[in-house]
Amino acid sequence: xxxxxxxWRQAGPDVRGRMVAYQVTGVSPDMSFLEVLDMLNxxxxxxxxxxxxxxxxxxxxxxxxxxxxxxxxxxxxxxATTTCQLHMRHFxxxxxxxxxxxxxxxxxxxxxxxxxxxxxxxxxxxxxxVSAPTGSAPDAHALPVPKADADAAFEAATCIGCGACVAAxxxxxxxxxxAAKVTHLGLLPQGQPERQSRVLxxxxxxxxxxxxxxxxxxxxxxxxxxxxxxxxIGQLNRDYLQASRRPARSRS
Amino acid sequence: MHWTNRSSGPSVGAVVTAxxxxxxxxxxxxxxxxxxxxxxxxxxHMAGNLKVFVGAESFDHYAHWLRTIGAPLLxxxxxxxxxxxxxxxxxxxHVWAATSLALRARAARPVRYAHRRPVQGSYAARTMRWGGxxxxxxxxxxxxxxxxxxxxxxxxxxxxYANVVxxxxxxxxxxxxxxxxxxxxxxxxxxxxxxxxVRTLGQxxxxxxxxxxLAASAVAVGLCAxxxxxxxxxxxxxxG
Numbered sequence: 001x002x003x004x005x006x007x008w009r010q011a012g013p014d015v016r017g018r019m020v021a022y023q024v025t026g027v028s029p030d031m032s033f034l035e036v037l038d039m040l041n042x043x044x045x046x047x048x049x050x051x052x053x054x055x056x057x058x059x060x061x062x063x064x065x066x067x068x069x070x071x072x073x074x075x076x077x078x079x080a081t082t083t084c085q086l087h088m089r090h091f092x093x094x095x096x097x098x099x100x101x102x103x104x105x106x107x108x109x110x111x112x113x114x115x116x117x118x119x120x121x122x123x124x125x126x127x128x129x130v131s132a133p134t135g136s137a138p139d140a141h142a143l144p145v146p147k148a149d150a151d152a153a154f155e156a157a158t159c160i161g162c163g164a165c166v167a168a169x170x171x172x173x174x175x176x177x178x179a180a181k182v183t184h185l186g187l188l189p190q191g192q193p194e195r196q197s198r199v200l201x202x203x204x205x206x207x208x209x210x211x212x213x214x215x216x217x218x219x220x221x222x223x224x225x226x227x228x229x230x231x232x233i234g235q236l237n238r239d240y241l242q243a244s245r246r247p248a249r250s251r252s
Numbered sequence: 253m254h255w256t257n258r259s260s261g262p263s264v265g266a267v268v269t270a271x272x273x274x275x276x277x278x279x280x281x282x283x284x285x286x287x288x289x290x291x292x293x294x295x296x297h298m299a300g301n302l303k304v305f306v307g308a309e310s311f312d313h314y315a316h317w318l319r320t321i322g323a324p325l326l327x328x329x330x331x332x333x334x335x336x337x338x339x340x341x342x343x344x345x346h347v348w349a350a351t352s353l354a355l356r357a358r359a360a361r362p363v364r365y366a367h368r369r370p371v372q373g374s375y376a377a378r379t380m381r382w383g384g385x386x387x388x389x390x391x392x393x394x395x396x397x398x399x400x401x402x403x404x405x406x407x408x409x410x411x412x413y414a415n416v417v418x419x420x421x422x423x424x425x426x427x428x429x430x431x432x433x434x435x436x437x438x439x440x441x442x443x444x445x446x447x448x449x450v451r452t453l454g455q456x457x458x459x460x461x462x463x464x465x466l467a468a469s470a471v472a473v474g475l476c477a478x479x480x481x482x483x484x485x486x487x488x489x490x491x492g
Binding site: 109 | 272275276278353356357359361365366367369373374377451452454456458461
């Protein structure tokens with residue numbers, strides 16, 4: 001396959017960027033999208049040019065490090081698939097593919113396609129944890145959890161924190177990310193003591209980071225590589241409403 | 253991703269309820285509640301409008317009765333002014349929160365995508381903001397037309413039925429056109445708005461999602477049909 005990649009090139013955080021077109025030849029349909037970028041970078045390096053910077057780690061679709069906007073869609077055209085698991089057989093020979101970084105004020109561009117997603121870490125730091133000392137793994141049935149709750153909590157826990165929801169949202173909102181964590185911990189017994197402060201503090205941290213508000217358009221869940229459902233946002237809203245009725249529960 | 257340890261650990265104490273309305277979630281809740289107040293008014297208003305099909309006397313009698321609700325405890329038009337105050341407060345809250353959130357959303361993505369494709373959002377969801385502006389402009393026109401009578405060809409406050417018939421006369425087709433577009437805009441606004449409000453107020457199950465969609469569709473279609481029936485009945489001579 002021969003492709004034209006139009007890639008966002010930006011030398012540093014405070015430098016103006018632009019889309020640059022590259023011809024890539026000899027692409028195998030079995031390659032992943034990141035392998036095509038690897039191939040391009042190999043060539044750029046040999047030519048003495050600056051290779052395209054992009055984030056990646058496990059390349060198994062489970063770490064959340066990779067992620068670029070492919071033809072206007074975060075992680076590309078395949079549903080429930082990270083960029084590293086997106087294969088070139090979903091494109092056609094001769095295609096022109098636009099590759100851009102996540103776009104959000106809270107995700108400043110570091111270089112080319114790499115953005116700083118530290119804002120998501122700060123949302124987690126605000127309350128996305130359980131502070132009880134847990135020791136070693138307890139016996140499986142020492143603490144009973146209803147099957148339905150366990151399933152819903154697990155579904156929410158599959159969030160890999162890649163930030164595609166923010167990239168897709170017309171409001172640049174991180175609500176699906178925050179809601180996934182609030183739902184995950186809020187449904188389990190270990191998450192109960194901090195349930196109210198968690199939702200208040202995580203929403204406050206999210207607002208402070210400069211993310212937009214949720215308008216329930218559903219763009220986030222459509223691109224989420226883990227298919228986190230929108231109902232988690234309803235769960236966050238419910239927890240927020242309950243927590244707001246009682247004063248002095250925030251930890252920040 | 254990297255971890256930065258800025259905070260020195262959690263501290264208990266701050267009161268957050270005051271800041272709730274400044275958060276994005278709090279503002280959405282304000283929009284949901286004020287929106288529901290406005291929708292309840294729209295339902296009552298539509299029920300009153302449908303009296304036009306009973307006859308001029310019934311319609312005018314209803315309009316006059318609105319001024320005497322609560323008498324003699326309330327003064328003349330007392331109830332109406334209470335309702336107007338509540339509706340204005342709801343409207344101001346709704347528009348304020350919408351503006352605040354829209355500005356925030358705009359600031360949240362300073363650099364636009366070169367290539368952007370709408371993935372899933374419905375037309376209704378994407379047009380909430382400009383649709384809202386159209387509805388607001390229409391509401392101003394509508395009050396000047398059929399409440400105060402300034403823009404009405406008859407403008408007789410004692411006989412609202414005559415005002416309605418004059419307003420939607422075939423030669424004033426542009427008024428009917430504006431009215432129709434505005435009502436359809438309201439329908440679209442509520443099709444997403446009602447569904448969105450229900451989730452904002454804590455709806456969180458898959459079954460609930462389907463019910464909320466159904467309820468939103470019913471409200472949108474019902475209100476559109478009810479409101480549009482009046483001008484089209486006048487235009488076609490069914491009411492005159």
